[in-house]
Amino acid sequence: MPDSIQTALRAAERRLTESSPSARTDALLLLAHVLGVGRSVLEVEALIHPDRLLDPEALARYEALVARRAGGEPLPYILGRWAFFRHEFEVTPDVLIPRPETEHLVEAGLAWACEQAQDGAGLSVADVGTGSGAIAVSLALALPGAAVYGLDVSPAALAVAGRNAARLGAANLRLAQGDLLDALPPAIVPDLIVANLPYIPSAELESLAVARSEPRLALDGGPDGLALIRRLVAQCVGRAARRFCLLLEIAAGQGDAASQICRAHFPEARVDVINDYAGHDRVVRAVR
Ligand SMILES: C[S@@+](CC[C@H](N)C(=O)[O-])C[C@H]1O[C@@H](n2cnc3c(N)ncnc32)[C@H](O)[C@@H]1O
Known part of the structure; x- marks a missing residue:
């Protein structure tokens, strides 16, 4: 017997309650995905026409997606898309x-770049460890005058970043594969270097659910979590422009240690820590 929107949503929410802290939202987003409508359209539809029947094929597809979510697969990988900053990005288990x-x-990078030049004109920007390209594409679109480079050691991640750049029209973004700044073309002297590199200490990874679904290469920051950050800051010494901004x-809890790394390599730079909305250390900024 076919289910109505309301009964399908309720059944999915019940099924997801144990595995997901956001069961109702997940149920809604998955059904919106199956029906090819936005979440708000579905919410209105569920209120106005709760008894509207789902066709059996849509219901079967919905139940299959709900089963994946109940099995612990992250919602963004099931949807294949996730919102970041001002855009929606393709995401796969490679990123x-x-x-x-x-x-x-991204906001700190834009603020610095816009202080230097309107639209980032003439600036070179490097996003080290670009993954899906979320940071690099966001910066490239907001700074059409800048040349942005998205760098990653993972060819599979770069393939996703390339599709995001093409779909979102980031024509001023180039992608390159390699270890940290070694991937940057030799002639490029970056003014703005941004990096969300892996920063979780290796020993903590085993106990984290995130390590079971997202790429280890994107998470493992070595013994104290700062191994890649330390190497990148050292690389910046020989590569960054005379006036530069580095955002990590x-x-x-890593603010003091990461700030010390920056000060040791750039004693003349102004170094501070930007907190997130929860009040935690989130970004170390070094400006020279
Ligand atoms: C934490 S993820 C960040 C992805 C994306 N920038 C974001 O913020 O959503 C770290 C990324 O760094 C990349 N990575 C790890 N080691 C690297 C290395 N030695 N050189 C370049 N990229 C590296 C990983 O492949 C991964 O895509």
Whole structure:
């Protein structure tokens, strides 16, 4: 017997309650995805026509997606899309799911770039560890005058970033594969370097649910979580422009250690820590 929108949503919510802290939202977003409508359209539809029947094919597809979510698969990987900053990005299990906290880094990068030149004209920007391209594409679209480089060691991640750049029209973004700043073309002297590199200490990873679904390469920051950040800051010494801004996403509690790394390599720079809305250390900023 076919289900109505309301009964399908309620059944999904019940099924997801144990596995997801956002069961109702997940149920709504998955059904909106199956029906090809926005979440708000579905919410209105569920209020006005709760008894509207779902066709059996849509219901079967919905139940299959709900089963994946109940099995612990992250919602963004099931939907294949996730919102970040001002745009929606393709995401696959090859890339980290972009987090809202990372928007602080984008905002700080835009603020610095716009102080230097309107639309970032003439600036070179490097996003190290670009993943889905969420940061690089956001900066490229907001700074049409800048040349943006999205760098990653993972070819699979770069393929996703390339599709995002093409779909969102980031014509001023180039992607390159390699280890940290070694991937940047030798002639490029970056003015703005941003990086959300892996920063979780290796030993903590095993106990984290995130490590079971997102790429380890995107999470593992070595013994103290700062191994890649340390290497990148050292690389910046020989590569960054005379006036530059370096923005590094960090975990709560890493602010002092990451600031010390920046000060040791750039004693003349102004170094501070930007907190997220929860009041935690989120981004270390070094400006020279
Ligand atoms: C935490 S994810 C960030 C992804 C994306 N920038 C974001 O904020 O959503 C870290 C990224 O760094 C990349 N990465 C790890 N080690 C790297 C290295 N040695 N050189 C360049 N990229 C690296 C990973 O492949 C991954 O895409």
